[in-house]
Amino acid sequence: MAESARPDVLLVPLIDVNWLVYAPFDPGRDFRVDPPKVEQSVGETRGLCRMLKDMTGGKFILSPHSGTYCRTGYYDGEMLDVYREAVEGGAELSIHLHEEIKGQGTRYMERDHMTTVYLDCKRRLENAGIRPVAYRGGHYAYTPFMNELLPQTGVFIDCSCSPGGNHPDREAIWVHAETTGWYLPMNPRLPAAGQARSQVFEIPIGADGDGAAYKNLLHVEQSELSNLQRVFNVIRERAQRTGEQQIVHSLFHTGSVGEPAWIERFKQFLAWVPNNGARFVTTVEAKAAFDARAKERAA
Incomplete structure (x- = not known):
């Protein structure tokens, strides 16, 4: 696997572990949410992880769905064996909450509820010997109190940000976001100027x-x-123009494995980026690279 000696971009391949049809915000599809197919997902996820191990050296993060319509299916049983295999090969796990109620809104602003379901996911992974290192909100949702909850529970990385996104109905408000990795201000919905920074490192x-x-x-x-x-x-040119190494993630879903055109596109993209200024990294490695650069500047 070729890669740049001094990459312009540190890229985290992020994989949502899910099923194919999930459209709780889409009235055109009657807010359709098909029943999850966890058994099918086991094989899809295992196969995708093996492909990623070969193509990225194990540098990727799995983001298993937990939400209103499938609370524990992806945090139980044989799925945990798949995650352990991936982690043994170098990959990471995040907690990925989907707190939508189809056609009615979300529960992301309910702090007690979010704390309960988040901690349950974390406990299930840890009981299986897996330490989650990051969080990701469904449909890019993120509320300011997560800046307190995550560090309190030993998680210091988030992957919820879609720069420029503005969907208040989904609690996904990123109009003031950076386009590269950075430490979130305490209220990431407002300009960072004048705010204290949180302990949460964001990888958009x-x-x-x-x-x-x-x-x-x-x-x-x-x-x-x-x-x-x-x-x-564009991301690479931004790095070259500003002199700032860019830290971002790409997104793919295990539910897409059954679509030949999509999986082939993903393979081609993964094969292309290391020869074009990028290095695959885990989220922990990305944060460490940012912290090391900040320390050098402060010296």
Whole structure:
């Protein structure tokens, strides 16, 4: 696997562990949420992890769904064996909450509820010998109190940000977000100037900075290879222009494994980026690289 000696971009391949049809915000699809297919997901996830091990050296993070319509299916049974295999190969786990109620809204602002379901997911992973290192909100949701909850429980990395996104109905408000890794201000919905920084290091989805539509993001299924390459090249050019190494994630879903065009696109993208200024990293490695650079500057 080729890679740049001094990469312009540190890229975390992020994999949501889920099922294919989940549209709680889409009235055009009657807010359709199909029943989860956890048994099918076991094979899909295991196969995808083995592919990623070969293509990234095990540098990726799994983000298993827990939410209103599938609370524990992806945090129980054989799925845990799949996660352990991935972690043994170098991968990481995050907690990924989907607190939507189809056609009615979300529960992301309910602090007691969020704390309860988050801690339950964390306990299930830890009881299986897996330490979650990050959090990710469903549909990019993130509320300011997560800046307190995560560090209190030993989690210091978040991957919820879609730069420029503004969906108050989903609690996904990122209008003041950076386009590279940074420490969140205590209220990330407001400008960072004048705010104390939290202990939570944010790794946003890779974005071209011109909007938060699918075409602007490194969301593999919702783009074409040529556009993913375009977005990535914008990120790389940003690094070269500013002198700041860019830290971002790309997004793919295990539920997409059964779509040949999507998995092939993902393979081609993963094969392309190491030869074009990127290095695959875990979230912990990305945070460590940022911290080391900050320490050098402060010296």
